[in-house]
Amino acid sequence: MACRGSGTWQLSMVEIMMTRKPLHVLPLPLNDGRATYLLGRSVRIYGQSIVYNFIICIFFGSLTEILKYKRDFPPVDYSLKVNSYTLLSESKTEKYDTNVFEAGGHKWRLSFYPNGDLKNNGNGYISLYLEIVETNTKALNWEVTANFKFLVYDQMEDNYLTIQVANGVVRRFHAMKKEWGIAQLLPLETFKNPSLGYLVNDSCVFGVDVGVVNCSGNWESISMTKQPKKGTYTWKIENFCSLNKPFCSEVFNVEGLNWKLFIYPKGDSSHYGVKDKSCSFYLELVDWGSRQMKKAVYAEYNLKVLHQVDDDQHVERKASHWFKDHSLNWGYASFMPLKNLRDESKGFIVKDTLFVQVVFLVISVADGFSSKNKDKIK
Structure with a gap:
């Protein structure tokens, strides 16, 4: 709204x-x-x-x-620092959902729209929403009433622009309405004006107070890294033509995150019309469940099947995805036709060996912090 x-x-x-x-x-x-x-x-x-x-x-x-x-004092319940606003705003994602935090005995998260919530008249503005989450353990007719304040850090004046619904209006969060916020939080023209201090060196900070003032000190920092170091991984697959089942690469690390490549030599049978017709090729984020901070990771990347004779004939397809709990792999079920791939005269397979590659273009890194434990939450 x-x-x-x-x-x-x-x-x-x-x-x-x-x-x-x-x-x-x-x-x-x-x-x-x-x-x-x-x-x-x-x-x-x-x-x-x-x-x-x-x-x-x-x-x-x-x-x-x-x-x-x-006001001079910082957000009470949660803060979000965006270190690479321009990359985030230019990415193909409409919004960024923060890590879950607790306030007033309930679980919440912020939804940040760097280019505004276009569906709710937010064009030309920063949009910010508060959503109650993890409600499956609540009673059937649960309802939570709360008031909240959004804050934007003024880095020039070292204080916070505080934005709230006037007169202390409370909002009812329930099964049919889990999210409230402000679509027109701050005009982009105002936000991007360097003399106003909200966006400095492509960095900005937003926060929220929820309900009773009870500072938890939990917050997170999200960075979007363009062309990360060691962001290219090449996988040599020997005896490729004899492979019948899905095959994965060794684990490799980019920006502190572990990844694998998956290839289906005869196609991913879970997709209609793919088996025995196309090669399937995916990127997967691994060890996500073992991380204390189960934060979604955004990545833009190129998947490649390398031509071993002519570099200009590599088969390359671009992908972008938020990797999270139930969506940890992403790629193409029909990456390229098997008849082209397996034809050795085409130059992709030489001596029964295939080379595939992933090149990361943009990747997000999120860190969580707590005032009770100054170490980062891994």
């Missing part, structure tokens, strides 16, 4: 006193995007009364009012 309408915008300075005196409201002109986020830093003490001065921005005229202000 887009929490911003086409109505009038009003910027107000609100002086909140911890007394029974009425609030003092001073309207201010709205000149530019930066003005909507300013925060006064003065704190005045009158006897036992404390006065906080700050500027808030409320968007009127929509079904939901959005409150934006600055």
Whole structure:
């Protein structure tokens, strides 16, 4: 949902006193995007009364009012650092789902749309959502009510733009509605403006407070690495024509992750029309289940069957995939026709030996951290 309408915008300075005196409201002109986020830093003490001065921005005229202000302390429950925003935004993925975290006795995750949630009027904006997960153990008619705040780190001012639904509105999370958020969280034009500090050196940080303030200190960092070091693996397959069953390579490591190549010499029979007609070729992420941080891994890569005479005749196909628990291998069931592959005059098989290769183009690496244990979660 887009929490911003086409109505009038009003910027107000609100002086909140911890007394029974009425609030003092001073309207201010709205000149530019930066003005909507300013925060006064003065704190005045009158006897036992404390006065906080700050500027808030409320968007009127929509079904939901959005409150934006600055604060100094970081997200309470979870933070996401994106180290390579441009690569993530240019990748073929629509959104990035964070690792699961706990807040208020429930499990959650963030869904980050680097180019906006186009299905919910988020074009031209950063979109961010909060989703409750792992609900299969809850009662049949379970329901969780929570309010939340999204935060964007200002790296220039060392504070956080805080964005929330106004008036402390709570949301009902249940089986039919597990996700809430803001499709128009922050205009991309504002987010990418280097003078505003939200995107610096292609790095940005988002966070969330959920329900009761109870800092867990858990967070993760996601990096997108282009053309990773040692990102090419070549597999020599001898006696290829005598192979009848699926065959896998040795484990190889790229960016701290273990991988294997799988080839089906007579085609993957689980796919209709492939057996005895095409060679099937896949990349698989291994040891995923043994990792403490079971985080999805994104990769863009080229799968190749190498021509042993002419480099210009390699058969090459590009793939991209999020590798995760129930989807740990990805490739092509019909990579190339067997009649071309097995014909030695074509130059792919020489002396019953075949060479195949994978070249990684982009790969994501996620690290989890905890304030209770300063070591990374592997």
